[in-house]
Amino acid sequence: MNTIPLQLQVNGEAHDVLVEPHWTLLHVLRQQLGLTGTKENCLEAECGVCTVLLDGKAVNACILLAVQCRGRTIMTIEGLGRPGRLHPLQQAFIEHGAAQCGYCIPGMLLTAKSYLDEHPGEVPDPAAVREAIAGTLCRCTGYQKIVDAIRAAATRMREPA
Amino acid sequence: MAFQVHQPESVEAAIRLAGAFGPDARFLAGGTDLIIQINRKRCAPQHLIALGGIRGLCGIEAGADAIVLGALTTHKAIERSPVFAGPLAALAEAARVVGGHQIRNIATIGGNVANASPAADLLPPLLALDASVSLAGGRGTRRLPLAQFLHGPGATDRRDDELLTSIVFARPPQRSATAFIKAGRRRAMEISIVCVAALLQLDADGSCRTVRIALGAVGPTATRAPQAEQALRGCEPTPAALQEAGRLAAAGCAPISDVRASAEYRRMLVQALVPRALQRCLQRIEAYGR
Numbered sequence: 548m549n550t551i552p553l554q555l556q557v558n559g560e561a562h563d564v565l566v567e568p569h570w571t572l573l574h575v576l577r578q579q580l581g582l583t584g585t586k587e588n589c590l591e592a593e594c595g596v597c598t599v600l601l602d603g604k605a606v607n608a609c610i611l612l613a614v615q616c617r618g619r620t621i622m623t624i625e626g627l628g629r630p631g632r633l634h635p636l637q638q639a640f641i642e643h644g645a646a647q648c649g650y651c652i653p654g655m656l657l658t659a660k661s662y663l664d665e666h667p668g669e670v671p672d673p674a675a676v677r678e679a680i681a682g683t684l685c686r687c688t689g690y691q692k693i694v695d696a697i698r699a700a701a702t703r704m705r706e707p708a
Numbered sequence: 709m710a711f712q713v714h715q716p717e718s719v720e721a722a723i724r725l726a727g728a729f730g731p732d733a734r735f736l737a738g739g740t741d742l743i744i745q746i747n748r749k750r751c752a753p754q755h756l757i758a759l760g761g762i763r764g765l766c767g768i769e770a771g772a773d774a775i776v777l778g779a780l781t782t783h784k785a786i787e788r789s790p791v792f793a794g795p796l797a798a799l800a801e802a803a804r805v806v807g808g809h810q811i812r813n814i815a816t817i818g819g820n821v822a823n824a825s826p827a828a829d830l831l832p833p834l835l836a837l838d839a840s841v842s843l844a845g846g847r848g849t850r851r852l853p854l855a856q857f858l859h860g861p862g863a864t865d866r867r868d869d870e871l872l873t874s875i876v877f878a879r880p881p882q883r884s885a886t887a888f889i890k891a892g893r894r895r896a897m898e899i900s901i902v903c904v905a906a907l908l909q910l911d912a913d914g915s916c917r918t919v920r921i922a923l924g925a926v927g928p929t930a931t932r933a934p935q936a937e938q939a940l941r942g943c944e945p946t947p948a949a950l951q952e953a954g955r956l957a958a959a960g961c962a963p964i965s966d967v968r969a970s971a972e973y974r975r976m977l978v979q980a981l982v983p984r985a986l987q988r989c990l991q992r993i994e995a996y997g998r
Contacts, residue, residue, distance in 0.1 A: 549712065551713070568711055568712055568713040569710070569711060569746075571743075591744050591747070592807070592810065592811060593897070595810060598810055601813070601814070604813040604814075605809050605813055606810050606814050607810045607811070607814075610739060610740060610744055610747075611739065612713065612736070612739060612756075612758075614713050614715065614758065615736070615739065615758060615760055617760075618761075658808075658809065658810065661809060661813070665788070678895075678896060679809060680808075681808045681809075681895075681896030681897055682807060682810045682811065682896070682897060683808070683810075
């Protein structure tokens with residue numbers, strides 16, 4: 548199999564990897580870089596657990612070829628915050644009990660971040676939040692706490708630091 | 709899955725590769741459909757020609773008379789562009805209901821058009837806007853009306869060595885508006901059961917001057933509804949006239965029954981949604997006029 552040398556910018560670090568042409572970004576993140584916070588489930592862009600940010604925008608890593616990410620920046624859940632310095636979304640998910648079983652949450656947080664970054668200074672109403680996360684499914688509990696947490700984070704992010 | 713990926717940096721290089729590999733190659737734009745089709749073994753191209761590295765294929769050029777959309781313009785860019793507020797609203801309304809944000813952030817208008825799915829949501833508004841597609845190939849460039857480009861499910865007028873580079877349409881005329889309505893079982897992440905787009909222009913006396921009605925998911929390609937358009941042209945847009953346009957559009961379309969809906973139900977939806985889309989156009993013309 549012919550491999551392709553590729554430099555990926557992930558969470559602010561450059562990674563040189565050798566990829567096969569058909570490898571998805573999800574495969575490279577989990578198998579080559581050991582970033583298993585990005586989850587793997589439907590592999591057809593239906594469920595959203597593999598959501599990462601590509602140049603700041605939420606995308607499904609399961610159907611994105613790694614070679615398509617040449618020269619672009621990627622953020623995974625590992626890059627969103629650090630212990631002791633959580634992102635406002637992570638803090639709000641904890642405070643509202645929105646982490647639930649946890650499986651969809653990495654994708655949920657990055658889906659929410661992408662949407663809030665696209666609408667700076669806004670606190671979306673519940674219907675807008677539900678539309679924003681339509682591509683990221685929770686199958687364990689429900690969306691109410693997630694919606695509450697995203698709105699709380701939006702409120703906090705609007706306040707001057 | 710065994711394919712090679714090529715990453716050309718110019719349209720010319722992409723066309724050369726496509727010419728060399730012929731039917732063994734596929735262009736890769738956002739890949740939100742193609743990669744899934746490859747994973748499902750519905751197709752097995754040996755070469756993917758990735759277009760992401762080509763400059764100048766992306767972007768919305770809003771001129772005084774015409775709008776040009778580069779083939780790699782994403783659904784999200786259309787949805788968020790101020791160009792599609794006002795009389796061009798139908799295209800943004802359609803872009804906004806495709807997949808979730810993750811898909812719309814990467815799926816392109818060129819991919820949606822070139823895939824030629826009967827249920828592609830951007831096609832009815834583009835047909836209502838009387839859009840044309842520009843193709844660049846080994847034998848030069850050409851432009852043809854979208855309606856002629858679409859041949860059937862997944863089939864277009866594009867030759868193997870031709871790349872769809874842009875989509876162009878004229879700015880809608882004075883006293884006009886567009887609207888798009890999609891019917892699915894839920895409001896997001898749905899493939900359309902039926903979708904309807906309309907462009908309506910009124911004359912100074914309030915009668916219908918330009919009428920374009922386009923339907924999705926009720927035939928082998930998205931199509932216009934010529935009988936309904938003709939019946940309404942020159943007429944006052946009364947509720948009865950809009951209902952009649954709906955009836956004619958339903959009678960003139962050719963839906964099939966499949967996992968999503970029966971042919972009968974699709975016809976009922978067309979009959980209901982065509983008048984609703986036209987009514988929305990009327991409300992918008994009034995709102996823009998103020």
